[in-house]
Amino acid sequence: MTSKLIKLDEITKRYGYLEALKKVSFYLERGEFLSIFGPNGAGKSTLLKVLSSQTRPSSGQIFFDGIKLGDLPNDFRRNFGVISHQPFLYENLSAEANLKFYGKIYGLTDVGRRIDDILKKVELSDRKDDYVRNFSRGMLQRLSIARSLLHDPEIILLDEPYTGLDQHASYILSNILKEQFNHSKTIIMVTHNLNRGYDLASKIAIMKRGKIVFFDDKVNIPKYEFEDIYLAKVS
Numbered sequence: 410m411t412s413k414l415i416k417l418d419e420i421t422k423r424y425g426y427l428e429a430l431k432k433v434s435f436y437l438e439r440g441e442f443l444s445i446f447g448p449n450g451a452g453k454s455t456l457l458k459v460l461s462s463q464t465r466p467s468s469g470q471i472f473f474d475g476i477k478l479g480d481l482p483n484d485f486r487r488n489f490g491v492i493s494h495q496p497f498l499y500e501n502l503s504a505e506a507n508l509k510f511y512g513k514i515y516g517l518t519d520v521g522r523r524i525d526d527i528l529k530k531v532e533l534s535d536r537k538d539d540y541v542r543n544f545s546r547g548m549l550q551r552l553s554i555a556r557s558l559l560h561d562p563e564i565i566l567l568d569e570p571y572t573g574l575d576q577h578a579s580y581i582l583s584n585i586l587k588e589q590f591n592h593s594k595t596i597i598m599v600t601h602n603l604n605r606g607y608d609l610a611s612k613i614a615i616m617k618r619g620k621i622v623f624f625d626d627k628v629n630i631p632k633y634e635f636e637d638i639y640l641a642k643v644s
């Protein structure tokens with residue numbers, strides 16, 4: 410086992426003539442929390458999609474634990490929890506039925522206990538029998554967080570997870586992410602919220618026009634300087 414849990418080697422992603430990612434390289438060790446910032450269109454979501462195998466890179470290699478993505482067994486995807494713009498929930502099922510469905514896909518044996526625990530964490534226990542079609546946007550997002558963490562994944566990828574969450578729900582999510590980080594999960598989060606992203610992270614990346622233009626340990630970046638660094642890198 411290598412300490413480099415995730416390694417990207419010159420990842421390029423083209424959509425026609427547009428290069429959404431241009432030779433992106435970095436690595437993360439197990440248990441790190443990387444926050445990725447950058448303006449609209451910088452390639453942040455594309456990077457997460459490539460990492461979660463939702464789209465293939467045009468060139469370059471991704472390694473997990475030293476093994477090429479293409480050489481990993483199919484069930485390797487179980488190691489991922491992905492929170493993206495799509496909730497991946499069935500509107501005509503209750504919250505609990507949705508989670509049971511995912512529990513079955515992941516072959517979880519203790520699904521009842523896990524569902525109770527995770528619904529408690531996202532504060533939806535009292536709505537577990539309600540149809541998802543009647544959920545507000547923030548409740549959908551909370552259930553989507555519950556769905557993505559139900560199988561206790563090693564690697565958590567989040568694309569703007571605070572979108573649609575009110576202050577209390579944002580607080581709940583931050584606490585869940587801190588807990589996951591304390592349990593040595595490896596986390597990559599794309600966010601426009603400099604403050605929150607900085608506070609949670611152990612590493613910081615800034616992207617611009619498909620390139621990583623800044624990548625460093627948070628300990629090297631005083632918080633009071635971070636906004637200036639960000640603005641200088643993206644302008």
Ligand SMILES: Nc1ncnc2c1ncn2[C@@H]1O[C@H](COP(=O)(O)OP(=O)(O)OP(=O)(O)O)[C@@H](O)[C@H]1O
Binds near residue numbers: 424449450454456
């Ligand atoms: N499926 C696609 N087909 C064609 N172009 C795409 C596709 N997905 C993304 N792009 C383009 O790739 C570039 C990077 O998009 P991406 O969504 O990765 O940016 P982003 O940094 O996540 O932006 P935002 O902050 O607005 O979410 C953009 O120019 C976008 O228009």
